[in-house]
Amino acid sequence: MDPLAVFMKNANLTLREATYLDQFKKAAELIDWKNKYHAPGEGKGSIRRGVGIGVATWGGGGHASKCKVTLHPDGTVEVELGSQDLGTGNRTCISMVAAESLGLPMSAIKVKIGSNGYPASGPSGGSTTIGGVSTSTRKASLNALEKLFEKVAPALGTTADQLEAVDSRIQIKGNPNKAMSWKQAAQKMGPSPIEEMGENVPAQAAREGLNTLGAAGVQMAEVEVDTETGIVKMRKMVAVQDCGLVVNPKTAESQVFGACIMSICSALYEERVIDQVTGRVLNPDMEFYKLAGLPDIGEIVVHMDIQEMHDKRGVIGLGEPCAIGGTAAIANAVFNALGVRVPMVPVTADRVLNALGNKRYA
Amino acid sequence: MQSFEYANPASLKEAFAALGSSWEDAAVLAGGTDLLTIMKDYVQSPKRVVNIKGIKELGGISRKGGNMRIGATTTLDELTSNAAIRASYPGLVQAAMGVTSPQLRNMGTVAGDLCQRPRCWYFRRGFGLLAKGPNGEALVPTGENKFHAIFSNGPAYFVSASTLGPALVALGASVTIASASGNRSVSVEKFFVAPTGDGQREIDLKPNEIVTEILIPVPATKNATYEVRQRELVDWPLSAASVALRMNGTTVTSASIALGHVAPTIWRATQAEKMLVGKTITAATAEAAGEAAVANATPLSGNKYKVQLTKVAVKRALLAAAGIKA
Numbered sequence: 001m002d003p004l005a006v007f008m009k010n011a012n013l014t015l016r017e018a019t020y021l022d023q024f025k026k027a028a029e030l031i032d033w034k035n036k037y038h039a040p041g042e043g044k045g046s047i048r049r050g051v052g053i054g055v056a057t058w059g060g061g062g063h064a065s066k067c068k069v070t071l072h073p074d075g076t077v078e079v080e081l082g083s084q085d086l087g088t089g090n091r092t093c094i095s096m097v098a099a100e101s102l103g104l105p106m107s108a109i110k111v112k113i114g115s116n117g118y119p120a121s122g123p124s125g126g127s128t129t130i131g132g133v134s135t136s137t138r139k140a141s142l143n144a145l146e147k148l149f150e151k152v153a154p155a156l157g158t159t160a161d162q163l164e165a166v167d168s169r170i171q172i173k174g175n176p177n178k179a180m181s182w183k184q185a186a187q188k189m190g191p192s193p194i195e196e197m198g199e200n201v202p203a204q205a206a207r208e209g210l211n212t213l214g215a216a217g218v219q220m221a222e223v224e225v226d227t228e229t230g231i232v233k234m235r236k237m238v239a240v241q242d243c244g245l246v247v248n249p250k251t252a253e254s255q256v257f258g259a260c261i262m263s264i265c266s267a268l269y270e271e272r273v274i275d276q277v278t279g280r281v282l283n284p285d286m287e288f289y290k291l292a293g294l295p296d297i298g299e300i301v302v303h304m305d306i307q308e309m310h311d312k313r314g315v316i317g318l319g320e321p322c323a324i325g326g327t328a329a330i331a332n333a334v335f336n337a338l339g340v341r342v343p344m345v346p347v348t349a350d351r352v353l354n355a356l357g358n359k360r361y362a
Numbered sequence: 363m364q365s366f367e368y369a370n371p372a373s374l375k376e377a378f379a380a381l382g383s384s385w386e387d388a389a390v391l392a393g394g395t396d397l398l399t400i401m402k403d404y405v406q407s408p409k410r411v412v413n414i415k416g417i418k419e420l421g422g423i424s425r426k427g428g429n430m431r432i433g434a435t436t437t438l439d440e441l442t443s444n445a446a447i448r449a450s451y452p453g454l455v456q457a458a459m460g461v462t463s464p465q466l467r468n469m470g471t472v473a474g475d476l477c478q479r480p481r482c483w484y485f486r487r488g489f490g491l492l493a494k495g496p497n498g499e500a501l502v503p504t505g506e507n508k509f510h511a512i513f514s515n516g517p518a519y520f521v522s523a524s525t526l527g528p529a530l531v532a533l534g535a536s537v538t539i540a541s542a543s544g545n546r547s548v549s550v551e552k553f554f555v556a557p558t559g560d561g562q563r564e565i566d567l568k569p570n571e572i573v574t575e576i577l578i579p580v581p582a583t584k585n586a587t588y589e590v591r592q593r594e595l596v597d598w599p600l601s602a603a604s605v606a607l608r609m610n611g612t613t614v615t616s617a618s619i620a621l622g623h624v625a626p627t628i629w630r631a632t633q634a635e636k637m638l639v640g641k642t643i644t645a646a647t648a649e650a651a652g653e654a655a656v657a658n659a660t661p662l663s664g665n666k667y668k669v670q671l672t673k674v675a676v677k678r679a680l681l682a683a684a685g686i687k688a
Contacts, residue, residue, distance in 0.1 A: 228674045229590050230667065269593060273483070273506050277495050282483035282506055293595020295462070348592060349600060350508055350667040 003053055003332065004033055016216050020055065023218040023240040023305060027053075030238040030301050031220040041339015046227050046361050049235065052332025054219040054263075054325030060243065060317035062131025062200050062211035066119035069098065069140040071148055071194040075183040077102060079140070080112045083121040083133050088319065089251030090129055096248055097134045101141035103165030104182060119197065127317030131211035132200045134247055134315045138210060140198025147194045152185045205314075212314040216305075217241040217256075217322045219263070221329035222298075225337045227361040230352030232334055234264055234298035237326060242305040244316035249304055255318045256302040263326025264292045268346050290346075363398075364407040372416050374572065378542040380412045381570045385563070388412050390572060392435050393469040396478035396523075405488060406479070420574055423447060429577040434473035438526075439464070441472055451578065453585030453604050453683070457529040460589045463596035473573040475526045476537065476553065480564060480626075481598055482510065482520035491557055491564065492517050507662040509600070512669055513625035515660060518556045520626055522564065527554065527628040528604035529587050531620035535578040541571040550576070551620075554627035564626060583608055583618075586682035590671045599623045601668050603631075603655070603675035605683050607643070614638045619655060619679075624672055631655035634676060643684035645677075652677035 004024060011020040028034065036051045043049065070078040079098045085091040091111050099106045112118060122132055149160035152170050156163070156178055164173045171179030205211050222236040237260050246252045269290035273282045283289045327345060334352070335341050342355045369380035369388075382388045389408035391397055392415060400406045414420055414435060421433040423444050430450065432441065438458045441447055448455050461467050479485070484493035484501055493501045502510055502519040510519045530550040537553050539546050553566050567573065583606040589599040602622035608615045617638040619631040634655040641647045652673035659669045681687070 229671055231590065231592065233594075275484070275501060275505050277499075277501055277505060278489075280487050282487060285486075287481070287598075288483055288509075290593060290597065291595075293593060295594035349590070349671065350664070353667040353670055 002037055004028055004037065007053055007055065014057065014216070015214065019216045019242060019305070019310075020218065023216065023242070026303055026305070027218045027220045027238050027240045030240070030303060031222060031236060033220065036222060037336070040336050043337070048225050048227055048337040048361060049222065050225070050333045050335065050337025051220060051222045052329045052334070052336055054221070054327065054329030054332065056217045056219070056321045056325035058127055058215045058317075058321035058324070059213045060127045060131060060215050060321075061213040062135050062202060062205055062315065062317070063122040063126070063128035064202055065121040065132035065136040065200040067121065067133065067136035067140040067198045068119050069137070069144040069196055069198065071144050071186060071189065073186050073189050073191060073193060075186040076110065077104065077108055078110045078112060079137060080118040081121040081133055081136065082116055082118040083113045083129065084124055085113060086124050088124070088129070088255060089248060090124070090133060092251055093130055093247045094133050094137050097137045098141045101138055102145055104168055108168070108182075127215075127319040127321065130247060130317050131205070131315045135200035135205065135208070135210040136198045138198065139200075140196050143196035143198055144194050147196060148185060148189065151188045152180065155188060156180065210314050212244055212316055215241065215243045215316045215318060215321045217325055219260070219322055219325040219329040221326065221333040223330060223333040223337060225334060225352065227338065227356065230349035230356070232268055232347050232352065234268070234296060234330070236299045236301070237264065237297075237329070238301045238303070239322045239326065240303045240305055241318070241322050242310050243318040244313040245311045246304055246306055247315060249306065252304055252318055253302045256304070256322050257300055259320065259323040260300045260302070260326050261292060261297055262323040264297050264330065266323070266345055267327045267330035268292065268296070268348070271346050271348075363401045364404070366408055367410040369410055369412045370416055371412065371414070374417055374419070374540060374574070377412055377414055377417060377572060378570065380410060381572070382410070383569055385569050387569060390414055390477070392471040392474040393437065395466050395470045396474065400479055400486070403486060405486060414572060425580070426577065428580055430580060432472050432576045432578070434471065434573045434575055436472045438467040438470050438472065438475070442467065450580070450582065451529070451533060451585060453532060453587045453606065453679075454526060454529040454578075456587040457526050457589070457602070457604060460587070460591070460599060460602070461525055461596065462594060466596060472526060472576055473537070476524050476530075476550070477565060477567065477573060478523050480520040481523045485520055490560065491520060491562070492560060493519065503662055506664065508664040509598070510662055510665055511625045512656075512659045512661045512665055512672065513621075513629045514556065517558060518564070518626040519662065520564070521623045522554055522625065522627055523598070524554070524622065524628065525599075528602050528620040528622035529585070530576060530578065531628045531630065532604040532606040532618040533578050533583065533585060534606070534618065535576055537573050538575045538577065539567060539571050540574045541568070545574070551628060551630065556626035584683045584685075586679045588675045588679035588682060590675055601671040601675050603672065603679040605676070605679045607638075607683050612642045614641050614643065619651070619676060621655065621672060621676070624668060631676060633657060643680055643686060645681065645686070648677040648680040651680055
């Protein structure tokens with residue numbers, strides 16, 4: 001039976017059947033499953049191709065995070081969190097959330113992270129950063145804005161609850177004619193800046209709905225196996241991934257690309273080798289602890305599963321999920337190519353040849 | 363890394379004066395792609411590092427009598443972009459291109475490739491070339507040996523790290539070695555030595571000597587190299603075969619087959635060489651030569667697969683040399 005059909009028939013065993021069914025369809029289309037799938041081991045020649053499927057879910061959610069937003073009388077805005085950007089685009093995302101919440105361009109926001117002197121915002125791990133920082137930043141921004149509205153409302157002849165911040169203006173909701181610029185509004189606050197905190201408390205997250213748990217993703221891989229040498233090469237990898245409300249599609253996509261590459265690394269290359277007699281790690285270097293390079297990753301296609309039903313769930317972390325299913329997808333693709341299971345990762349030449357035994361392909 | 367003296371000689375004479383009588387005294391620096399890493403790992407800590415890149419006569423590629431001369435400090439990039447080398451020795455160019463990092467090809471030198479230390483992970487972790495445990499026991503035969511030799515009865519089980527070695531051996535090349543007391547010549551094949559005791563090195567070179575050039579005979583052969591590598595990104599071959607065939611029409615009159623990364627030295631597949639004489643290269647004869655090449659293999663506990671890889675490397679190198687698409 002075609003594994004795609006098996007997966008789809010069993011999607012009801014997940015908590016999110018509709019999402020997975022959608023994702024199976026999209027991934028199958030992107031990798032051309034219908035034409036690429038064949039019975040395991042079927043094919044001609046010593047070089048064999050195969051396709052495989054992997055599925056993942058992950059918690060994500062948001063870690064505990066505090067954020068301080070400062071609106072200065074000169075119109076500048078500072079956002080401070082004791083968070084860090086590992087290269088994921090965390091700084092960009094914090095800036096986007098603050099900018100959108102305050103009705104300002106990103107260039108108007110100064111994000112300060114990377115110091116213990118800033119409000120505690122937790123480590124980056126467990127795919128929980130984006131949920132934590134976007135929630136605390138959103139809340140701190142809205143709290144500060146509320147205070148600014150109170151200062152500005154009398155001048156616009158209204159009350160704070162009637163105001164909104166749009167396009168660098170504070171205005172009466174829906175009425176750009178009853179407005180003042182952000183800079184004019186800031187001058188109304190007097191000599192002292194507005195400083196407000198925002199916090200993500202994980203136990204309250206479900207009630208508040210700004211972040212949540214449970215990302216879903218489907219990965220499909222196409223590999224080529226040289227049956228004479230046991231060397232596996234990636235041809236293509238497809239990842240369809242949901243992570244709730246996507247803060248920034250570009251950085252989200254980039255995370256999924258990275259996770260796909262990590263899954264290729266763990267499926268085909270990464271391995272810690274320890275000498276059993278001396279206990280020494282024999283490959284504590286990038287020479288024999290192997291990672292994939294550009295020529296090893298093949299084509300990677302990422303599709304962020306952005307839909308209204310996912311947006312409504314709130315923000316979910318994304319770092320890890322597709323690194324998990326991707327590894328399985330590759331191992332399954334090797335099985336599809338060979339008709340023989342290689343039961344361990346990384347799927348290296350020795351393991352492939354051992355699994356093939358005396359089986360010959362021509 | 364231990365601190366060291368740095369010598370920057372402009373002539374061989376100055377270089378000889380800077381070298382010492384033991385390996386601990388001084389190490390020769392050319393591309394540095396190996397020396398620096400091994401010094402950082404404290405596997406080698408020479409008191410002095412002697413940079414030979416400033417010695418002009420050690421560079422360049424030129425015709426010298428019946429040979430093509432490749433200066434010791436010629437980089438792999440210079441080698442692979444030389445028209446004469448590309449025309450006559452595709453097997454050598456293929457081997458050099460097997461170093462898939464442009465950075466390494468730009469820095470690494472031809473003689474450095476021959477003189478680099480083995481990548482055996484026991485050696486690189488400080489267990490010595492013969493990789494002995496705390497009680498003097500050999501660690502490799504029952505240890506993590508999937509990248510180790512399939513042609514060795516010990517006590518050395520590492521594999522030669524040289525990328526160009528197999529091609530140069532197949533092509534019948536020699537190295538010229540100079541010291542204060544004069545020059546000597548040794549075939550590349552004999553240049554690699556399997557150490558039999560502690561303190562011995564894997565190449566026929568003394569601490570006070572410098573490789574100055576590589577000489578490759580000019581007579582035409584059909585030659586090729588095939589490497590099996592786990593990754594495309596810079597990676598050590600799991601096995602490599604270089605072949606050089608003299609042909610009369612489509613008939614092989616003599617064959618040289620040299621294997622890399624399968625023994626402490628560059629390994630000649632003499633049985634396979636003999637059986638090809640008088641034959642035409644076909645898929646069947648290439649396959650048979652591959653079988654013959656590994657007939658005497660003595661794989662360790664975890665590297666039987668390299669026997670198969672070597673068989674395939676020989677077959678594919680022969681087919682490539684003969685211009686037959688596999």
